[in-house]
Amino acid sequence: MITLHHLRVGRSIFTVWLLEELSVDYQLKVYHRNPETMRAPAELRDIHPLGKSPVIDDDGLVLSESAAITSYILEKFDADNKFSPKRSSLNEWATYQQWLAYPEGSVFAPLLLKMLTLRSGVEHPVMTPFSEAEIKLHFNHITKQLGDNDFILGDAFTGADFAITYMVSMAERLGVIGDYPTLVAYFERMKNRDAFKRAIEKAIE
Amino acid sequence: MITLHHLRVGRSIFTVWLLEELSVDYQLKVYHRNPETMRAPAELRDIHPLGKSPVIDDDGLVLSESAAITSYILEKFDADNKFSPKRSSLNEWATYQQWLAYPEGSVFAPLLLKMLTLRSGVEHPVMTPFSEAEIKLHFNHITKQLGDNDFILGDAFTGADFAITYMVSMAERLGVIGDYPTLVAYFERMKNRDAFKRAIEKAIE
Numbered sequence: 001m002i003t004l005h006h007l008r009v010g011r012s013i014f015t016v017w018l019l020e021e022l023s024v025d026y027q028l029k030v031y032h033r034n035p036e037t038m039r040a041p042a043e044l045r046d047i048h049p050l051g052k053s054p055v056i057d058d059d060g061l062v063l064s065e066s067a068a069i070t071s072y073i074l075e076k077f078d079a080d081n082k083f084s085p086k087r088s089s090l091n092e093w094a095t096y097q098q099w100l101a102y103p104e105g106s107v108f109a110p111l112l113l114k115m116l117t118l119r120s121g122v123e124h125p126v127m128t129p130f131s132e133a134e135i136k137l138h139f140n141h142i143t144k145q146l147g148d149n150d151f152i153l154g155d156a157f158t159g160a161d162f163a164i165t166y167m168v169s170m171a172e173r174l175g176v177i178g179d180y181p182t183l184v185a186y187f188e189r190m191k192n193r194d195a196f197k198r199a200i201e202k203a204i205e
Numbered sequence: 206m207i208t209l210h211h212l213r214v215g216r217s218i219f220t221v222w223l224l225e226e227l228s229v230d231y232q233l234k235v236y237h238r239n240p241e242t243m244r245a246p247a248e249l250r251d252i253h254p255l256g257k258s259p260v261i262d263d264d265g266l267v268l269s270e271s272a273a274i275t276s277y278i279l280e281k282f283d284a285d286n287k288f289s290p291k292r293s294s295l296n297e298w299a300t301y302q303q304w305l306a307y308p309e310g311s312v313f314a315p316l317l318l319k320m321l322t323l324r325s326g327v328e329h330p331v332m333t334p335f336s337e338a339e340i341k342l343h344f345n346h347i348t349k350q351l352g353d354n355d356f357i358l359g360d361a362f363t364g365a366d367f368a369i370t371y372m373v374s375m376a377e378r379l380g381v382i383g384d385y386p387t388l389v390a391y392f393e394r395m396k397n398r399d400a401f402k403r404a405i406e407k408a409i410e
Contacts, residue, residue: 120331
């Protein structure tokens, strides 16, 4: 059975949601951040040397990286390709790969800069304007991609929606989502999914 | 035919290298950064709305994100799975996905912080120590994963080596590779591959 090592508060709630969407059996091991440093507890390093989360352990296969975990779980538990295009539809599959990699690969870094700036209360002459400009670029791009669709790849909910939702939730926490009504509405749609609600119920005390 | 939009100097040289490893036919369109701001030229936005690089255009399929481009090119041109595990070897395939996502998903952000700090000459009370600690964590992790092996996943060169090499090359440019002799040796091995040499020859005037 899959064990999900879940660090609160952080991106692993989106892996809980993924497991709930697929009705996979799993157990949850919950960890808490140091309230002063906000860093993960050292015991997470016993699971995976980076000491980060999410990490899953599936009968000895230990995996980190949200996008890789999504790919693995869909490969193993979504044989009907309900949540991702088939590889035989090569162009759609490639576009899905792009949107799966994009959140952590491009959107997260400027959000991290913003988070560290807010947390410290200290701006930086280069990093602060860089972060502001990149956040604008990416959230306008996501807004345009969503258009009037319900999901990031159109009418169908896919594996790419988990990490996009994480980025949107970060924007909310950092107080920058107000400029993007399309993203506010998207986040509401995702939060209203039954599997998302079950994830919140199970993973948050 | 694939057109690779290549911005100098940056990560797209590693996509040139990928295409050379696979002996794929492609054409290269080269762009240059603004020498003052180091940003990409606006014309890249005509190719892809984010205006970044690498972007490939394969008969109208426009793709960004290095990891997605790697997956697409291997899927299309590496039918024998020379450069990645077959999906039927599920655990190996999952571990490959993890190492494919990891460089841009986790290693790049602290390197970016370091780069912006060096470029500005201004440290930050939180971002600078965060970046230093994360760089150490990740390069120790990559060192340990490499061990005595030639490649990031052991004896076989795979699609995960392109982005790992990019991270190592960033470490060299930022002056932090000296602490990691295993990474220096790995970078040398990669640079000595014929396909890497061809990439440098073709892509750098």
